[in-house]
Amino acid sequence: MxxxxxxxxxxxxxxxxxxxxxxxxxxxxxxxxxxxxxxxxxxxxxxxxxxxxxxxxxxxxxxxxxxxxxxxxxxxxxxxxxxxxxxxxxxxxxxxDLEGTSGKSDTETDVAEEYKQEALNESEKMAEQIEDAVNQYGMQDQVEVDFNAEYVLLNLDGTLLFDSGKSELKSEAYAIMDKIGAILSGYSNNMIDIEGHTDNVPISAHAKYESNDVLSMYRALTVADYIRNTTQLDPAHIKSSGRGEYAPIADNSTPEGRARNRRVEIKIYNSYSSDLGE
Known part of the structure; x- marks a missing residue:
């Protein structure tokens, strides 16, 4: 098979x-x-x-x-x-990584310091320009100029602008304010803050304003409105506030100190600090 x-x-x-x-x-x-x-x-x-x-x-x-x-x-x-x-x-x-972050913080600190120094340099340059203008207008005895990393400060003697207990500008104050307005017009892109200050002497019971706070607020508003009305500056760039007696620069126990504390401060913020809402 x-x-x-x-x-x-x-x-x-x-x-x-x-x-x-x-x-x-x-x-x-x-x-x-x-x-x-x-x-x-x-x-x-x-x-x-x-x-x-x-x-x-x-x-x-x-x-x-x-x-x-x-x-x-x-x-x-x-x-x-x-x-x-x-x-x-x-x-x-x-x-x-956390240790490395501290190193980054040091770097960030250095950047912040450099930023602050640049802002301070700009304020210093602005202050020099404003002080030159003040001298040209012959106002060196009426306006004090100072600066920091945020702004340039113009300190105006309140007795040159207002009568005691009042917020209306003196007639002789108009010339001062016109010169101030001319100086401020060179900084149309900067925020401008106007502060009113008083001494610590209480307001009279029969006075128009009930407190130093209110008086200082109205004085700052008067200056701000005058600048708005006499210059081409954007009104939105101008702020005003009253600080009353709470930010003295001299001793209120002496007549000289109280006179220095009765003042209007105009702060012109540099480009690093100006918040124009843009």
Missing amino acids: AKKKQEEAPKGSPAWMATFSDLMNLLLCFFVLLFSMSSVDAEKFAQVVASLQSSFSILPSGGSSIGEGQMISSGVSQLEMLDSYYHQMANSESDT
């Missing part, structure tokens, strides 16, 4: 290998996707790879040292420590 011819095996790889290959490709794509969506630190990743290699005996036996003396050696049970180790390393890196 003739032997039955043995069936030849199908050519090519078995069918299950195609399915297995597809599964491996899908898993590879899945992990690549996870990797691309995560932020991986190269050094930590290398440490984890070394740990896994040692744990699964991919490399010759023996531990791989990570951190300061910590060993993740052979034995799959050690993998349970990877999560806590990773968080420990992350916390350590956060501390380092």
Whole structure:
């Protein structure tokens, strides 16, 4: 009896290998996707790879040292420590970042100091220009000029502008205010703040204004309105406020000190400090 011819095996790889290959490709794509969506630190990743290699005996036996003396050696049970180790390393890196932030703070401080110095330089230049104008108008005995990193200050003697207890400008004060307005017109892009100040002598019971606060407010408003009406300055750039007796520059216990405290201050803010709402 003739032997039955043995069936030849199908050519090519078995069918299950195609399915297995597809599964491996899908898993590879899945992990690549996870990797691309995560932020991986190269050094930590290398440490984890070394740990896994040692744990699964991919490399010759023996531990791989990570951190300061910590060993993740052979034995799959050690993998349970990877999560806590990773968080420990992350916390350590956060501390380092905080130390670096203090360095950035120092840099920011330097930038702030440089910014302040530039503002001060601008105020100084403005003050020199204004003082020259004051001298040209012959007002050096009527106006004091000072400056800081925010503004240039014009200090006007209140007795030259107002009678005692009143907020209406004296007739002889108009010439002073016209010259002040001419000076201020050169700073149309700057915020101008006008403050009224008084001494600490209480207002008379029969006076028009009930307190020094109210009197100082009206005096500042009078000066502000005069400048608005006699110059081309934007009225929105001019503010006024009353400070009453609460910001003295001299001793109120003497007549001379009280006279100095009765004043109107005009602050011309530099470009670094002017808030024009633009």
